[in-house]
Amino acid sequence: MDPQLVDTQPASVAAWLDRLPYTDLAECGKLLGQGLYHLGRTPLDPMQRYKLLKLYLKALDRYYPLLENESLHGDALATPKTRLLAVISVKLFANLFLAFKQTLNDKLARHALLEREQPKVELLLYTMMAARQYLNISQQNYCPLSDGFWLDCHQLYALAEQNGWLDKAQAGDDALAVIYRQILLLGLTATNRLSPADQQLTRQLAYDLARQVELLPAAQLAEPRQGYVLDLQTDAPPRFLPLKPSAEPSSRYLLELAPALGSMRRSLEQLRKTANGAASAVLNNEVQLLGGLLEEWQHPRRRKHGREDAQQMAEVIAGIAGIWHRVNGDSWRPAGADDDEDSARLRPPPSPILMSVVNQSASGYLLRGLPREQPLRAGETLLLAPPDNPADSQLCAVRWVLMQPSGQEVECGVEILGPAPRPVLAMPSITHSGDSFQRGLCLNADQDRPALLLLPGRPFSQLREFRLRDGCGEQMVRVSKLHQQSPHFQLMEYRASDQF
Template identity: 55%
Template sequence: MPLPTLPEQTMDPLLIDTQPDSVAAWLERLPFTDLPECGRLLSQSMQNLSRVPLDSHLRHKLLKLYLKAVDRYYPLLENEIRQHDSLGTPKVRQLALLSVELFALIFITFKQTLHDRLAKRGLLDREHPKIELMAYTMMAARQLLSISQQCYSPITPDFWYDCHQLHVFASGRGWQDKGLANDDSIQTIYLQILLMGLTPSNRLAPTEQALSRQLIFDLAAKARLIPVEALTQPVHGYLVDQQIDSPPRFLPISASKLGPGCFLLDLEPLRDILEKSREALQKAQNNRQQGLMIDELQLLSLLVEEWHQPKRRRHPRLKTQTIIEIVAALPGIWFHRNDLSWQLPGISAEEDTPRHRPPPPPCLLAISNQSDTGLLLHGQPRDQSLRAGELLLVTPPNQPENAKLGIARWVALRADGREIECGVEFIGGPPQPALAMPSITHPGDSFQFALLLATPAGMPKLLLMAGRPYSQLREFRLHDGERESLIRVSRLHTQTPLFQIMEYRDSEHF
């Protein structure tokens, strides 16, 4: 069985340093604190390594040296990306692309090394090192996909085809249940990759991504790949076609219409485990742990739904070429809705209210299409914090009366790294700035930014705050710019990892 196609380009080894000692010395001298330059040098050198003809043992030895340097470099790069927690600046987008490029090159070099090792024939050639190299190659693929998802970046071309063909080759040799000591088998790693591919990671905040990856790694071994020809009747489910460059797709699956190399990815055992975990969390939650458990329950519910059947678009989309003004995150929205001031009317400057520097100016993004419930945007966010689950104020230029409040439901970095795409769901009209603080306070507590959302007559009023302030009947001091009142929150209306929207009434009603 053939391995995935490898790059045809080769380079003269005389032009590239292939001596392990001098390569190790050069790697030690890299400017690790200059993240863009260090990443560029590493990528360029690893790209050359993947193209030069070398003995497989020497290539593997050099690859280990580069992996050691990446282990030193990548935590610094990851920390820089996490500090910004969004793709709002050109620097962060550049670093995100560097991350994906580095691990794509690691995957390519592992494939090259494996290809060369398998091509060697000899009486004393043992099988175990080849199995280990196959496992490392699959682990490199898993890491590449994980990094791409963390950076909301598209996966490299041919990635899925390569993963499918590596699995086909391993299965043909009977290696699928083998792997490294104290690590997952090749089959389990492949199932983990498939599960990661069908999970909507661009809809998840970083904390949700980490939890979903942990769940996938823990549960993937219980998933099953069922050959389509073994199905006795048509079903709807996730199809894995190992002849195409595609992750699992939810489709009607019929044995009469599909050829060899097609499988049904059976997730029923995983959904049962997730459902039981969700029920256990619902029974165990209490006020002290409620915020964390609500986050976990929400993620478990999403995965149960997504692994059963992905959501379909419910509203028709209309193409357009309009420009829209975007302000992201609660403080910036509050500032712009409060006439570009941090001082709320009715509160004296001496009172304990939040103090911040002026937020970044609004950015202009292009609308690709729109529906009654949302927008598809693309462009350069220019320091606006666009990330999954972020709060957005969407305003037509010079039309503040037509502003709408929305949530960034998903974010994706375009392949060139210059622009991002973002799906926005509307949640209300122009909000009113307010300040809120729990009535039972601790030393150092102060009023926090809040937004009052417009609701139809007769419906409960809605209060939006950052973080996890909600607990049943918790009382707040609320200042809306005209008066201060005591309120109690009665129900959690909407939440993302970044904020909560709560229903509330005046305390006197309780």
């Protein structure tokens, strides 16, 4: 767009922002993002652009709660509509960050004898807050960050440190030093492995613990250390590395997490005590999440197996119900059961999709493709099969997901759980009014693995007894050990009840 055609008059910009279709989230987000994009690239006095950006912030205060409410009621990867909204919202907040960064750079480039410091501090604060929000939105929607994001954040921190502005804060928000540490803590966590609810808890944890994190100059450490290291000259989040003080440049810092980890341990201990006395799924989820983050922040995941490039296609069915239907001969009627109205009324699950196998290892695959209506999400189960040989199907679990910038294709890393399962029906032996058999999947025992039962949800209980029904009849079984668990399934070892 010609810069001369961009509206830079505050009154008319405010009127245009007020007329935006806020109830149409996709269209409104698209218009806001385009407006910020063109504003950031229009030559303007930095203080005039700053005034216009504040008008956009007021509009975002109106738009963002509606966007957040929508995200609470669905998965960003679930449908073409939600994927489109995810891409639009990420671009919107990326443009907000870039516009504030441009305005700050323009303001810093002007050297006047009586230049006031306050506008520069305010712009730096808004730029850091915009960076934090852009990171939040990207993680929430499983989207990659733009190149240069981490280097920008590091340089903003260096600027604040150089000028003695680290303790500066906007009314009602955190200081610059705290915002930067919040960004770093969010960068430690593989949020594309988490459900939206777990992401929200992780974000709140990072915000709360940021004040307990220290940045120690690596060159000034008394002895060699190992931990999360950040380099203000590189475009990367903190990485878990060994440090040798005598060989470290001045731009490197160690992220000292010991006080924060201590707080996490105390919180985890208290949560476990509370969860033991209450049958609360929410509390148990918080215990599992906090324990997982504590482990990850102390001992980051390492790739166990080398990966090899692969050029092949695979048929994918996601979700326990869809897998059950497929391995039950594309039918909802259990084997050996008579026709019933309930099974006849059920609609077939979404059609399988074809995805590219990008690479593979001994433990799993990297897949890429268009999910259509298949629920590809972190922690979901899927059945993976060569299109020309369904007999070689494998039961897998989705470990992480990442949406491509276009919003069309999705990448996901999957772990192999075992061969194609058999369909079963399961119901606890001690039931409540309204309980019924639910669909589950079984992996038969072999020389490397005991018999496993996969059920939806997370209500695991040691030695819980189930009535297990399949085409051969019904037996009583007890679960002996939790093998794996995610927000969408529990995989349990089991044996016949009479073996206990």
